[in-house]
């Protein structure tokens with residue numbers, strides 16, 4: 001048996017299974033060797049290994065034999081990419097149980113990158129394959145082809161994951177590359193600080209990198225001075241053939257109050273949208289995320305969740321996590337019955353808790369006055385309680401983001417999305433925040 005037999009086998013299997021399954025489980029495999037007894041196939045990660053062993057082994061064995069391979073067993077070996085994925089798995093596990101020693105909590109280093117967002121854990125499907133391909137091309141030769149790369153798409157569709165994956169891949173493959181990942185909000189604040197406190201080095205910091213990744217560019221809308229500064233940063237980097245990657249929830253032409261000259265710069269390179277994942281991709285994502293936590297879900301349950309959450313991968317993931325946490329706590333199977341029960345339950349709002357209750361209880365807990373929590377103040381003592389209130393409106397009352405924003409006196413719903421995101425991450429990594437949120441919940445339901 002040789003490489004060619006494996007390729008033929010892959011080609012035949014590809015015709016019989018869904019595209020998402022093929023891409024997810026087979027695409028990155030390779031033939032290693034065989035001794036007439038054992039065939040060794042290299043796989044990128046433990047999930048692929050499990051899936052191939054459990055789900056596809058019959059089909060693979062049959063197809064191999066049909067193509068003339070002689071063997072008594074096929075073994076799947078995690079090859080060179082394995083280290084990366086193990087790290088990602090480690091991160092997920094530690095993020096769930098942060099009381100364990102700090103080793104491996106999602107590492108965010110000076111580049112601003114979070115190591116859990118990598119290409120290995122990113123599922124490619126019809127909605128994101130173009131963006132994925134462009135990002136891969138950038139890793140191969142940054143600054144050359146798609147510059148700037150402008151990726152846009154709805155909330156929770158993987159923009160942050162993908163643009164960070166570029167940075168993380170570069171850290172591994174081209175360690176000398178200077179990379180900076182920031183949200184445009186950070187850029188705005190950093191810029192305002194540099195003016196307010198006459199800080200030096202602002203321009204240098206952003207102009208001395210090889211790859212600048214700016215997430216959620218829509219936040220720069222309306223901020224004229226910052227846009228001007230960014231315009232100069234952009235030009236300096238672009239002229240020096242440095243790579244610029246931008247994400248946004250809308251295409252350049254739809255970001256309100258974006259200056260004409262920035263808009264035209266953004267359209268210089270490649271503009272790609274990410275669309276909602278199709279059904280098969282949603283199923284693959286669920287299966288991979290469950291496997292990351294060491295759990296194999298049956299197809300029924302996967303399809304049930306994939307049917308209910310269609311337009312936001314973050315919510316899809318949230319539903320899965322809820323199911324797994326509930327099942328573990330109650331010692332029940334994470335099956336269709338449990339999933340149905342949870343979904344029906346969580347859709348119902350607790351009757352005696354109103355949005356106003358949530359905001360008031362949160363303000364009171366932190367000794368912040370009501371007018372301040374819904375007002376314009378931006379001090380940390382007010383901002384964090386405000387963000388937690390937003391998080392609770394979402395998690396407890398399932399309010400829409402625009403409503404959440406309005407409840408806290410905000411016009412722009414992306415602020416609410418951002419805040420809820422922040423608190424979700426804080427809960428996963430910071431036991432203080434987790435405790436605060438739990439205590440407020442207790443007061444709410446007392």
Ligand code: ADP
Nearest residue numbers: 121122123155156157158159160161285313314
């Ligand atoms: P966005 O920045 O577009 O709002 P994120 O990148 O934060 O979305 O993605 C939301 C969540 O969904 C993250 O946990 C991310 O890892 C996950 N996710 C999104 N797309 C994919 C994908 N294609 N494969 C695996 N996970 C994904």
Ligand code: MG
Nearest residue numbers: 159160161215
């Ligand atoms: Mg994002």
